[in-house]
Amino acid sequence: MSSELVRSFYAAAEALAPEMIARRRDFHRHPELGFQEVRTAGVVTRVLTDLGLEVRTGVGQTGVIGLLEGERPGPTVLLRFDMDALPIQEENAVEYASTTAGVMHACGHDGHTAIGLTVARLLTEARAGLAGTFKFVFQPAEEGLGGARAMVADGALEGPVPVASFGMHLWNTKPLGWIASTDGPVMSAADRFTVKLHGRGGHAASPKESRDPVVAAAHIISALQSVVSRNVDALDQAVLSVTSIHAGTAFNIIPETAEILGTVRTFTPDVRDRVIERFNALVAGLATAFEVESSVEYQSGTKAVSNNAELAARVRELAAFVPGVTHIVAGERTMGSEDMSEFMDDRPGVYFFVGSRNDERGLNFGHHHPRFDFDERALVTGAALVAAAAADYTARAA
Numbered sequence: 001m002s003s004e005l006v007r008s009f010y011a012a013a014e015a016l017a018p019e020m021i022a023r024r025r026d027f028h029r030h031p032e033l034g035f036q037e038v039r040t041a042g043v044v045t046r047v048l049t050d051l052g053l054e055v056r057t058g059v060g061q062t063g064v065i066g067l068l069e070g071e072r073p074g075p076t077v078l079l080r081f082d083m084d085a086l087p088i089q090e091e092n093a094v095e096y097a098s099t100t101a102g103v104m105h106a107c108g109h110d111g112h113t114a115i116g117l118t119v120a121r122l123l124t125e126a127r128a129g130l131a132g133t134f135k136f137v138f139q140p141a142e143e144g145l146g147g148a149r150a151m152v153a154d155g156a157l158e159g160p161v162p163v164a165s166f167g168m169h170l171w172n173t174k175p176l177g178w179i180a181s182t183d184g185p186v187m188s189a190a191d192r193f194t195v196k197l198h199g200r201g202g203h204a205a206s207p208k209e210s211r212d213p214v215v216a217a218a219h220i221i222s223a224l225q226s227v228v229s230r231n232v233d234a235l236d237q238a239v240l241s242v243t244s245i246h247a248g249t250a251f252n253i254i255p256e257t258a259e260i261l262g263t264v265r266t267f268t269p270d271v272r273d274r275v276i277e278r279f280n281a282l283v284a285g286l287a288t289a290f291e292v293e294s295s296v297e298y299q300s301g302t303k304a305v306s307n308n309a310e311l312a313a314r315v316r317e318l319a320a321f322v323p324g325v326t327h328i329v330a331g332e333r334t335m336g337s338e339d340m341s342e343f344m345d346d347r348p349g350v351y352f353f354v355g356s357r358n359d360e361r362g363l364n365f366g367h368h369h370p371r372f373d374f375d376e377r378a379l380v381t382g383a384a385l386v387a388a389a390a391a392d393y394t395a396r397a398a
């Protein structure tokens with residue numbers, strides 16, 4: 001039964017490949033940054049409306065939601081696709097290269113939007129055999145600007161309330177035919193911090209008159225390296241990176257202030273709490289030791305994306321029936337972050353990766369690289385698998 005479901009969606013997706021690729025290339029030519037996806041949202045709205053879906057626009061500024069009701073009653077599931085591009089100047093010389101200077105689809109969200117529209121069509125055409133309601137969420141501003149949070153604040157999770165959520169990312173570090181659907185945590189929580197140190201400025205020739213925030217900053221940065229190595233269980237994962245330090249204006253002046261910025265990545269609340277606790281203690285203790293004042297601004301960013309084990313396993317089972325899929329893994333994790341977590345939160349969800357790299361064709365640059373591009377055959381794989389996973393879930397839960 002599930003093998004037939006997957007194969008029929010795959011065949012239908014393959015037949016729609018020319019349309020899906022044309023759309024992906026159109027989005028690629030016209031990339032738009034977070035919360036500015038006006039043209040993209042317009043295309044999405046038109047396609048969903050033409051399919052006969054109930055469409056809501058302007059959700060979280062430029063987000064679009066389409067609702068499709070199956071013929072039989074059943075649960076509501078959320079299917080999420082992101083639409084935004086990045087502030088990167090494209091260096092590919094393809095005919096569908098970006099026509100907007102300094103903006104590029106370098107993460108594959110052009111592909112995700114095209115996949116989403118194809119999934120909407122696949123499920124609309126299969127509607128007679130479907131149970132439940134499918135909520136297509138086309139999200140703006142995934143790249144660190146909080147698009148998912150904006151959509152949730154605008155009621156994306158209300159009326160009808162989804163009981164499960166599905167999302168995916170094309171994955172260019174792995175080849176076409178590779179699928180990862182991981183049990184549990186898959187993408188990390190991403191927090192950011194700013195440490196401000198206030199000392200006493202003065203002449204560099206008489207440091208004893210000053211309270212040097214540069215020396216204090218140097219010791220704090222060194223000490224922060226011990227948090228992950230000494231305070232986090234060796235079997236857990238965390239990253240603490242100091243990425244920016246600013247102080248001073250001249251070679252002969254001890255500055256008054258210093259500022260340190262960075263990020264913390266963790267998978268579980270326990271580890272996150274422990275890292276924050278040690279972070280604060282080290283900053284406060286060393287500031288006291290070096291006679292400077294300190295303040296910490298710690299901003300909790302995206303939460304970790306954590307897959308429901310049962311749903312993740314089901315996606316792996318279904319993936320095995322997708323033609324061309326040769327590698328299915330359960331343990332892929334990344335310290336990157338994703339605001340898909342906003343839609344998963346308390347409800348079971350799964351976020352999986354679809355290999356899209358092709359070394360022979362030179363489609364093997366990483367995400368966010370000015371030469372990023374992927375094998376478009378992955379669009380068919382992605383569309384078939386998302387459609388099958390969602391339809392399978394509502395059929396079994398109905």
Ligand SMILES: [Zn+2]
Nearest residue numbers: 107143367368
């Ligand atoms: Zn990205």
Ligand SMILES: [Zn+2]
Nearest residue numbers: 107108109169
């Ligand atoms: Zn992305």
